[in-house]
Amino acid sequence: MMKPAGLFRRNPLIFSGSALAALFILAALFSPWLAPHDPWQYQQAFLRPSWEHLLGTNDVGQDIFSELLTAGRVSLVVGFTAALVAAAAGVAIGILAGFRRGILDEVLMGATDVVLVIPTLPLVVLVSVYLGPSLPGISLLIGLTMWPSIARVIRSRVLSLRQAGYVESARALGAGDWWIMSRHVLPNVLPLLLAKFVLTMAGAMLIEASISFLGLGDPAAKSWGMMLQYAFTRGGFIREMWWWYLPPGLAIALVIFALNLINLGFEEQTDPRLKRALER
Amino acid sequence: MEKHRHPQAAVAVKTGRYLLVLLVIITLNFLIPRLMPGDPLLNIIGEEAYYGAGGALENLREDLGLNHPFVLQYFSYLGGVFTGDWGFSYLYMQPVLASVMGHLGWSLVLLLPATILAAVTGAITGSIAAWRRKTRTDMLLTGGLLLAYSMPHYWLAMLALFVFAFVLGWFPLGRAVSGGLEGFACLADVAWHMALPLGVLTLSKAAYDHLIVRSSVVSIYGEDYLLTAQSRGLSGAAVLFKHGLRNALAPLVTVTAIQFGMLFSGALMVEVVFSWPGMGTLIYEAIGARDYPLLQYAFFIITVCVLAANLLADLAYRWLDPRMR
Numbered sequence: 068m069m070k071p072a073g074l075f076r077r078n079p080l081i082f083s084g085s086a087l088a089a090l091f092i093l094a095a096l097f098s099p100w101l102a103p104h105d106p107w108q109y110q111q112a113f114l115r116p117s118w119e120h121l122l123g124t125n126d127v128g129q130d131i132f133s134e135l136l137t138a139g140r141v142s143l144v145v146g147f148t149a150a151l152v153a154a155a156a157g158v159a160i161g162i163l164a165g166f167r168r169g170i171l172d173e174v175l176m177g178a179t180d181v182v183l184v185i186p187t188l189p190l191v192v193l194v195s196v197y198l199g200p201s202l203p204g205i206s207l208l209i210g211l212t213m214w215p216s217i218a219r220v221i222r223s224r225v226l227s228l229r230q231a232g233y234v235e236s237a238r239a240l241g242a243g244d245w246w247i248m249s250r251h252v253l254p255n256v257l258p259l260l261l262a263k264f265v266l267t268m269a270g271a272m273l274i275e276a277s278i279s280f281l282g283l284g285d286p287a288a289k290s291w292g293m294m295l296q297y298a299f300t301r302g303g304f305i306r307e308m309w310w311w312y313l314p315p316g317l318a319i320a321l322v323i324f325a326l327n328l329i330n331l332g333f334e335e336q337t338d339p340r341l342k343r344a345l346e347r
Numbered sequence: 348m349e350k351h352r353h354p355q356a357a358v359a360v361k362t363g364r365y366l367l368v369l370l371v372i373i374t375l376n377f378l379i380p381r382l383m384p385g386d387p388l389l390n391i392i393g394e395e396a397y398y399g400a401g402g403a404l405e406n407l408r409e410d411l412g413l414n415h416p417f418v419l420q421y422f423s424y425l426g427g428v429f430t431g432d433w434g435f436s437y438l439y440m441q442p443v444l445a446s447v448m449g450h451l452g453w454s455l456v457l458l459l460p461a462t463i464l465a466a467v468t469g470a471i472t473g474s475i476a477a478w479r480r481k482t483r484t485d486m487l488l489t490g491g492l493l494l495a496y497s498m499p500h501y502w503l504a505m506l507a508l509f510v511f512a513f514v515l516g517w518f519p520l521g522r523a524v525s526g527g528l529e530g531f532a533c534l535a536d537v538a539w540h541m542a543l544p545l546g547v548l549t550l551s552k553a554a555y556d557h558l559i560v561r562s563s564v565v566s567i568y569g570e571d572y573l574l575t576a577q578s579r580g581l582s583g584a585a586v587l588f589k590h591g592l593r594n595a596l597a598p599l600v601t602v603t604a605i606q607f608g609m610l611f612s613g614a615l616m617v618e619v620v621f622s623w624p625g626m627g628t629l630i631y632e633a634i635g636a637r638d639y640p641l642l643q644y645a646f647f648i649i650t651v652c653v654l655a656a657n658l659l660a661d662l663a664y665r666w667l668d669p670r671m672r
Contacts, residue, residue, distance in 0.1 A: 177364070177367075180364055181367060181368050183605075184605075184653055184654060184657060185368065185371070185372065185608075185650060186608030186609075186611060186612060186646075186649050186653050187608065187612065188608075188609075188612035189611075189612065189615075189649050189650075190375075190646060192630060192634070192646075193379065193646050194379065196639070196642060197379060197383040197385075197390065273499055276499045277499065277500075277616050280499070280501055280616065280619075281616075281630070281631060282634060282635070283634065292499070295499075295502060295505075299620070304505060307509070307513060309509070312502075312505060316502035316505070316506075319497075319498070320494065320498040320502070323497035324494050324497035327496070331493070331558075338562075338566065339569075340566040341565055341566045344566055344567070344569030345481060345565065
């Protein structure tokens, strides 16, 4: 089993994806220092790009460039939190089902298959309409709908791990289930989990962007999707103010592109058939 | 499932599971408005109906059986779902069933051609990229499509609308029909209106299909039998189409089914940008009007479509994979 650090250096897809993602994460992290204006401050509305306002101002006169930097925080945090929730639930359910097998496996996988086919966006829309705009609520909700595919992949990995020599020997030495699951199984599913985490974060960010575009986001915590909603509904799009609606969409696309690159790299490294074909 | 070796049994098990999903969705639709904060009556009939009803509210509460025990309410709700008694939409001033079905048709008009066009496109570009793997052709094709796949559907729709409708003026700004036309002229008019949303949806879906086909065809090249075939002197194209593409078809069908919910969600967002009169626009307007019954049944009917897609894929998969026959 290769260490994640080794993968990072060896695969150009993982490397370039991580570098691109890091750029956006750093920009969001340091946005309070990087933003030239207070993103909430009202100035002159509908300004064109200039040195004072790199991307102009929006309908209420907020500096769009500063808004873009700050909004990245919300988009990234929602995506990250949702993926964290999904990964935690997915790995717990996947390991438990794959390791314990039997009736527990049947029940857990039955539930997984049920949740797997429920369309995520319409469900999240329906529940957020009732819940009202809430950032933690939306993150949790997205996370709770996205764990099934993680649970499935982890389970099948665990099923093959069960047969591995060291797991058998640990069991022969009298190790308990919890010991084996936490000490032997969990570390071995980590690279796979990382790949799925990245993919889930990409999916979660897309859902957040859609929810916000439909007007269900928290107006007090503007995200890239919400910037696009404002640009679309408050004249930015009709007035052809491309400097308003291009940057947030491009930011979402590039972050998700970076995450997809990382996932693709992981796939190449962990699928033996794929790896062999690409090296031939 | 690996345990059910008999194909008929496998389909029966899957159908059972889909029925279970249906029951879960119906139960969610029943529970959500009743457990959420606020007056359940408001949560069930929507804001416009609630505040417009005035003194009739108590009658409505009685009619909906909200004073009855929970279990009784559930069974009467279940009965309503199956008899088509889905409530009344105050947004469209007609029964929910009629509103939802009217919009569903327009969504499927976009979705079905997009699914097929994308599968064909993705199969072609994916095989080419796999054949020319790790060359510049592959990098450009796969990289470009991965970027397209990473864009929010609605943003891609905004870009397409800006370029092809605002700037070039080739296509209309939105909606599905100009009105006042009949017969062939009307069909041509609809085709003209749907070109852009269909193109956007097809591109997004084809990008994903491309990735699936590419990785499954590439992994075929890692198999030893393919080396044997090549050493026997089979040409590159013959290998590609005889072995590669055939092996990629089954995963493509499965993925299309699994992803149908996501494709539908993407279509919803594209519709909003183009004011296409399908489920997306219905949901968008229902959110604005807080017309809850519409939202619930939109969720319900989309799930039914996803389940139907999965069932179809199960059947197609059996037909495509010779081991399953």
